[in-house]
Amino acid sequence: MDVLRLKQRVLPGVASLRVYERLFAVMILSAYTISAPRVAAQSDLGEYDVKAAFLFNFAKFVDWPDASFADARRPIVIGALGENPFGDGLDRIVAGQTVKGRTIRIDKYRFGDDLRACHILFISESEQAHVPKILASLQGANVLTVSDIDGFAKGGGVVQFVLEENKVHFVINLDSATRAKLKINSKLLALAQVIGTK
Amino acid sequence: MRRVILLLTLVTWSWLSAGAQQSGSASQDLSAMSIEALMNVQVTSVSRKSEPLSRAAAAITVITQEDIRRSGATSIPDLLRMVPGLDVAQMDSSTWAISARGFNTQYATYMLVLVDGRTVYDPTFNGVRWDAQDTILEDIDHIEVICGPGTALWGQNAVNGVISITTKKASQTQGGLVTVAAGNLQTPETAVRYGGEAGSKGHYRIFGKYFDRQEQDLASGAPASDGWASRRIGFRGDWDLTKRDSLTILGGGYEDVEHHLENVIISLVPPVQEVITVPTHSNGADFLVKWQRTFSDRSDMALQAYHNHTDTRDITYGERRNTSDIDFQHHVAIKSRHDLVWGLGLRYTVDDTSGSFQTSFSPRVDHNATFSLFAQHEIVLLPNRVRLVWGARFTQDNYVGAEIQPDARLLWTPSLNHSFWLAISNPTSEPSFFSKSVRFSQMVFTGPGGVPGVAVVLGSPDFRGKNALALQAGYRGKLGQRLSVSAAGFYSRYDGLLSTSPGAPFLETDPAPPHLVVPIFLQSATPGETHGLETTGTWQVSSRWRLAASYGLFLIGLRGNLPATSTGTSPQNQFQIHSYLNLPRNWEWDAFVYETGKLATDNIPAYTRVDTRVGWRFAESASLSLVGQNLLQPRHFEFGTSSGNINTTQVRRSGYAKLTWTF
Numbered sequence: 001m002d003v004l005r006l007k008q009r010v011l012p013g014v015a016s017l018r019v020y021e022r023l024f025a026v027m028i029l030s031a032y033t034i035s036a037p038r039v040a041a042q043s044d045l046g047e048y049d050v051k052a053a054f055l056f057n058f059a060k061f062v063d064w065p066d067a068s069f070a071d072a073r074r075p076i077v078i079g080a081l082g083e084n085p086f087g088d089g090l091d092r093i094v095a096g097q098t099v100k101g102r103t104i105r106i107d108k109y110r111f112g113d114d115l116r117a118c119h120i121l122f123i124s125e126s127e128q129a130h131v132p133k134i135l136a137s138l139q140g141a142n143v144l145t146v147s148d149i150d151g152f153a154k155g156g157g158v159v160q161f162v163l164e165e166n167k168v169h170f171v172i173n174l175d176s177a178t179r180a181k182l183k184i185n186s187k188l189l190a191l192a193q194v195i196g197t198k
Numbered sequence: 199m200r201r202v203i204l205l206l207t208l209v210t211w212s213w214l215s216a217g218a219q220q221s222g223s224a225s226q227d228l229s230a231m232s233i234e235a236l237m238n239v240q241v242t243s244v245s246r247k248s249e250p251l252s253r254a255a256a257a258i259t260v261i262t263q264e265d266i267r268r269s270g271a272t273s274i275p276d277l278l279r280m281v282p283g284l285d286v287a288q289m290d291s292s293t294w295a296i297s298a299r300g301f302n303t304q305y306a307t308y309m310l311v312l313v314d315g316r317t318v319y320d321p322t323f324n325g326v327r328w329d330a331q332d333t334i335l336e337d338i339d340h341i342e343v344i345c346g347p348g349t350a351l352w353g354q355n356a357v358n359g360v361i362s363i364t365t366k367k368a369s370q371t372q373g374g375l376v377t378v379a380a381g382n383l384q385t386p387e388t389a390v391r392y393g394g395e396a397g398s399k400g401h402y403r404i405f406g407k408y409f410d411r412q413e414q415d416l417a418s419g420a421p422a423s424d425g426w427a428s429r430r431i432g433f434r435g436d437w438d439l440t441k442r443d444s445l446t447i448l449g450g451g452y453e454d455v456e457h458h459l460e461n462v463i464i465s466l467v468p469p470v471q472e473v474i475t476v477p478t479h480s481n482g483a484d485f486l487v488k489w490q491r492t493f494s495d496r497s498d499m500a501l502q503a504y505h506n507h508t509d510t511r512d513i514t515y516g517e518r519r520n521t522s523d524i525d526f527q528h529h530v531a532i533k534s535r536h537d538l539v540w541g542l543g544l545r546y547t548v549d550d551t552s553g554s555f556q557t558s559f560s561p562r563v564d565h566n567a568t569f570s571l572f573a574q575h576e577i578v579l580l581p582n583r584v585r586l587v588w589g590a591r592f593t594q595d596n597y598v599g600a601e602i603q604p605d606a607r608l609l610w611t612p613s614l615n616h617s618f619w620l621a622i623s624n625p626t627s628e629p630s631f632f633s634k635s636v637r638f639s640q641m642v643f644t645g646p647g648g649v650p651g652v653a654v655v656l657g658s659p660d661f662r663g664k665n666a667l668a669l670q671a672g673y674r675g676k677l678g679q680r681l682s683v684s685a686a687g688f689y690s691r692y693d694g695l696l697s698t699s700p701g702a703p704f705l706e707t708d709p710a711p712p713h714l715v716v717p718i719f720l721q722s723a724t725p726g727e728t729h730g731l732e733t734t735g736t737w738q739v740s741s742r743w744r745l746a747a748s749y750g751l752f753l754i755g756l757r758g759n760l761p762a763t764s765t766g767t768s769p770q771n772q773f774q775i776h777s778y779l780n781l782p783r784n785w786e787w788d789a790f791v792y793e794t795g796k797l798a799t800d801n802i803p804a805y806t807r808v809d810t811r812v813g814w815r816f817a818e819s820a821s822l823s824l825v826g827q828n829l830l831q832p833r834h835f836e837f838g839t840s841s842g843n844i845n846t847t848q849v850r851r852s853g854y855a856k857l858t859w860t861f
Contacts, residue, residue, distance in 0.1 A: 046679040047679055048679065049228060050228065050236060050239050052228070053228035053229060053231060053236055054233070054236060056229055057233045057236065061233070083613060083614045085614070093228060093229045094229070097229060124614070125614055126582055126613075126614045127582075128582075129534060129578070129581055129582060130581075132495075155495070166741055167237060167238060167239065168236065168237065168239070169237060187233075188233070191233060191234065191237060
């Protein structure tokens with residue numbers, strides 16, 4: 001008797017348990033059938049795996065002034081500033097890849113480092129408080145700045161990632177790109193949400 | 199046991215499937231994908247909404263429009279069920295009791311509720327008439343709920359929590375929307391909205407909504423005759439006047455006819471008291487103007503004014519209340535380490551009541567003017583790591599004079615994905631018009647010598663609000679890209695909880711016949727303390743499937759004599775799990791399980807509520823959803839009768855179909 005009462009106290013509604021056991025079972029089954037083909041197609045990826053792939057793609061669709069490379073064999077440098085959300089995803093994506101005959105190098109930075117040697121600079125959300133200083137330090141440098149931080153493009157950054165219905169989209173501030181003397185391929189512009197005058 | 203095994207299976211399977219996705223050569227495939235293809239990849243992320251939250255030093259929950267759409271809820275109170283730590287209990291068709299961290303009643307007095315910046319708790323009871331708070335649910339942008347004190351920044355009455363409802367800007371509701379829902383509780387429930395451009399710089403929308411909610415059940419299972427019909431219209435306009443200035447104008451009106459079961463004194467000879475169906479008519483209107491100006495990246499201000507009118511009457515009592523309010527707020531960032539928000543406001547409210555032997559107020563008319571000044575200062579103690587937020591609100595009003603309510607919070611963010619916070623607050627509740635001025639005849643009886651007697655609850659002009667001290671600690675974190683968790687623990691001490699004390703009986707001759715009055719005075723004298731915790735977890739199992747779960751524990755202890763009615767109205771344990779599943783071809787299937795512990799007051803048993811929704815977007819502009827609510831039992835009580843002035847009814851099992859069309 002006491003045991004029964006205890007059980008009722010611990011699991012309110014013992015009688016109804018079966019119903020949602022069944023509910024869970026159905027949820028598992030249906031999720032499994034949905035997930036199975038999806039796993040094979042690998043269309044379900046971490047947000048930052050996809051963002052890493054975008055950074056690599058940006059290298060293909062942006063032209064830097066010749067002066068930003070010391071010579072024709074120098075790599076394109078992708079910098080990651082602040083806490084690294086990519087894990088080793090960024091390194092794996094660019095491993096062995098070349099773009100316009102150049103290899104790609106990943107450099108990790110901390111706030112305060114000289115960032116002007118980068119071609120693409122990803123600014124982590126951990127650096128939110130420093131964005132104005134970072135952008136100011138890059139004035140006159142040919143750096144494609146990229147970040148997730150809210151209002152980044154509006155605040156003078158070049159590319160800002162935005163999530164729309166769980167898909168990664170991006171905003172380009174054309175004024176910032178022009179100031180950095182970067183030529184952005186019109187195909188990339190066509191896919192972006194563009195702000196700033198042309 | 200079987201449940202545990204099933205849950206373990208679920209965890210194991212998902213673990214395996216998640217592992218399978220990551221162990222593949224995903225990265226190399228990604229580098230070969232075109233940029234267009236990348237833009238179409240569904241990513242998993244523990245929702246963006248948690249990111250601003252990671253900077254908040256409070257137990258805060260945000261309900262998004264997606265959550266609202268998928269909940270299947272047909273009213274704002276039912277939406278709030280999903281908030282961890284909030285008690286939501288339906289009392290009859292049109293009445294809810296909603297509170298955070300204890301003391302739940304029909305007019306739970308320690309909650310601040312705002313709709314688009316307009317304070318909607320009613321100063322008569324300092325509680326919310328939830329039946330009067332409605333809009334087209336599709337037009338709500340988000341609802342923020344804070345469990346715990348928020349008086350310093352948000353406003354008065356936020357002793358135990360804040361609920362802030364924000365509707366979408368008019369620019370986000372352009373074009374038409376028509377929804378029709380029909381089911382066993384809904385005779386076709388209809389909402390219509392249309393939005394367009396208002397000049398070259400702005401947008402507007404107008405809307406209307408009508409429903410006639412069917413009756414719930416009596417304890418016997420018979421219909422409770424507590425039906426509720428409601429009509430509502432409203433509008434909103436938003437203009438970007440210049441690059442720096444924006445203007446919002448919004449307003450609306452409603453008219454409700456509700457029925458409640460009430461314990462009414464029919465006559466004094468012989469003493470007769472009966473539970474009868476009392477029709478209640480209420481209407482209201484509100485109008486708000488808000489001007490915002492951005493001075494620079496570092497400085498902005500807002501000026502807001504509103505007027506609110508409500509009118510409620512039934513056979514026992516009526517009131518007409520008008521409230522005007524003006525608020526100014528300024529925010530400025532000083533260097534990179536300081537952030538200051540300060541503001542001031544003035545509110546004037548008048549309530550004109552008409553009473554009966556059952557319920558009356560003395561004085562009949564209530565006036566109260568409140569001046570309020572607040573400031574909150576945020577200091578970065580260690581860049582990106584440690585922040586201190588401290589502030590206070592000063593108020594001066596006709597009821598209690600001057601008061602100051604301080605608050606201090608510390609936030610430690612050791613990394614982007616983890617944050618820990620501590621808070622200490624000293625909020626004060628305001629006395630209500632009810633607690634100072636009511637005369638409520640609770641019970642009639644035959645006294646000594648056959649003289650009729652009446653037990654009367656009387657407000658005390660010297661009733662003061664309670665002072666509370668609340669300590670809180672919390673953690674919020676993202677564990678990988680798929681899992682987010684939070685936990686908050688609290689301890690609150692109150693020095694003046696509502697209690698009653700009997701007075702000396704006296705003879706009254708008016709109304710005839712002469713009768714004995716046994717007075718019961720309301721007072722705020724009892725000390726008490728509460729503690730508990732709220733934990734939540736959200737797991738994005740895959741891009742198509744999200745699970746959210748929460749558990750809340752609440753314990754109360756009292757020192758002194760407090761009637762049981764006010765201590766056992768919140769459950770000790772609450773557990774919820776929600777599943778959101780996106781199926782192919784624009785189908786969605788969502789399921790919700792709510793376990794609510796028993797209530798000591800009136801011995802309301804624990805119950806499990808299961809709701810489910812199947813949605814199908816069958817065309818670009820049209821969707822259909824089928825919703826089942828309270829599926830496990832034909833009917834159940836969620837709240838007792840003894841702590842409110844209505845007799846609660848049982849919530850029925852229900853289902854409805856809803857068609858949504860946009861153009």
